[in-house]
Amino acid sequence: MAVYDVCIIGGCGHVGLPLGIALADRGKKVCVQDINENAVQGVQSGKMPFMEEGAEELLVKALASGNLQATSDPSCISESRIVICIVGTPVDEHLNPKFGLMKRVIDQYMDYFRNEQLLILRSTVFPGTTDRVGEWLSRNGKKVHVAFCPERILEGKAMTELSSLPQIISSLSPEGFAMSRELFSCLTEDIVEVRPIEAELAKLFTNTWRYIKFATANQFFMMANNYDVDFYNVYNAITHNYDRAKDLPRPGFAAGPCLFKDAMQLGAFNDGDFYLGHTAI
Ligand SMILES: NC(=O)c1ccc[n+]([C@@H]2O[C@H](COP(=O)([O-])OP(=O)(O)OC[C@H]3O[C@@H](n4cnc5c(N)ncnc54)[C@H](O)[C@@H]3O)[C@@H](O)[C@H]2O)c1
Numbered sequence: 001m002a003v004y005d006v007c008i009i010g011g012c013g014h015v016g017l018p019l020g021i022a023l024a025d026r027g028k029k030v031c032v033q034d035i036n037e038n039a040v041q042g043v044q045s046g047k048m049p050f051m052e053e054g055a056e057e058l059l060v061k062a063l064a065s066g067n068l069q070a071t072s073d074p075s076c077i078s079e080s081r082i083v084i085c086i087v088g089t090p091v092d093e094h095l096n097p098k099f100g101l102m103k104r105v106i107d108q109y110m111d112y113f114r115n116e117q118l119l120i121l122r123s124t125v126f127p128g129t130t131d132r133v134g135e136w137l138s139r140n141g142k143k144v145h146v147a148f149c150p151e152r153i154l155e156g157k158a159m160t161e162l163s164s165l166p167q168i169i170s171s172l173s174p175e176g177f178a179m180s181r182e183l184f185s186c187l188t189e190d191i192v193e194v195r196p197i198e199a200e201l202a203k204l205f206t207n208t209w210r211y212i213k214f215a216t217a218n219q220f221f222m223m224a225n226n227y228d229v230d231f232y233n234v235y236n237a238i239t240h241n242y243d244r245a246k247d248l249p250r251p252g253f254a255a256g257p258c259l260f261k262d263a264m265q266l267g268a269f270n271d272g273d274f275y276l277g278h279t280a281i
Contacts, residue, residue: 004029004069006030006080006083008033010085011031012032012049013039017049017059019151021159030067032071036049040070052158053157075112077112078113081117083117085102085120087123106137113144114142117144118147121146121149122148124204124207128200130197131196150202166191167184167188167190169191169192170193207259208266208280211263212280214249215255218252220251
């Protein structure tokens with residue numbers, strides 16, 4: 001019998017911790033594992049390491065119920081039925097994706113994986129990573145089911161969006177699909193099932209589409225400004241009761257590091273042939 005339903009590697013981060021808290025709140029036994037000792041100690045004492053609306057009350061509640069634990073000790077990986085990996089996946093100093101990162105994390109914890117566990121990748125990954133991780137585990141003699149179930153929350157809104165957004169799930173095996181479906185059904189009934197490469201692209205397309213929309217709004221704003229036109233008069237005229245333009249964002253300092261790095265990952269995936277994305281950057 002596993003001690004935990006779920007262990008989250010990178011579990012004190014912006015994506016890992018809200019998910020851990022939400023799952024614990026729904027009755028799952030969760031262990032969040034992280035190499036950041038300060039963050040682990042903070043979480044153990046009921047302090048969120050970053051701002052997330054409504055999370056701290058639920059964290060305190062989850063700790064008190066015994067459903068949530070935080071540790072830097074990786075042995076919780078062996079003690080869990082499902083392992084979710086949500087470490088950061090930044091681009092390198094040349095703005096290229098770091099292919100080796102996910103493999104290094106899997107290698108770091110290889111000895112802790114057990115046969116018949118489910119490993120869910122939830123970091124945003126370069127397309128093809130799920131297949132590669134599955135192959136790497138089986139080459140190392142691990143019969144672990146591998147899934148990719150992307151996160152699409154907005155930072156700060158995680159505690160509501162984790163149950164209001166649909167969850168995309170994908171896996172390399174039917175057992176992986178079944179276990180992923182069962183896990184996420186405690187957060188939402190709206191589950192979309194696709195192949196791993198489709199889920200990987202779905203996440204990158206989602207973020208890059210948003211990035212291009214922000215870039216377009218900003219360029220329109222600069223154009224209007226150059227001709228002494230009040231951009232907001234134009235914006236209001238376009239979007240007033242006109243559904244086809246309602247997704248034009250307002251201009252501004254939009255798009256954090258995720259949208260930028262994910263547009264770069266998509267460009268690299270398409271061998272650099274992504275003018276629209278690079279122009280948006
Ligand atoms: N932040 C968002 O809004 C958001 C939304 C959707 C998807 N994502 C994706 O989720 C992933 C994680 O992003 P994040 O914002 O949570 O990053 P983050 O830096 O806040 O969290 C990552 C956590 O992983 C820990 N970590 C790093 N290496 C580790 C290791 N080897 N073992 C254990 N823990 C380790 C870090 O200490 C950190 O606490 C990225 O791929 C990102 O693109 C982020």
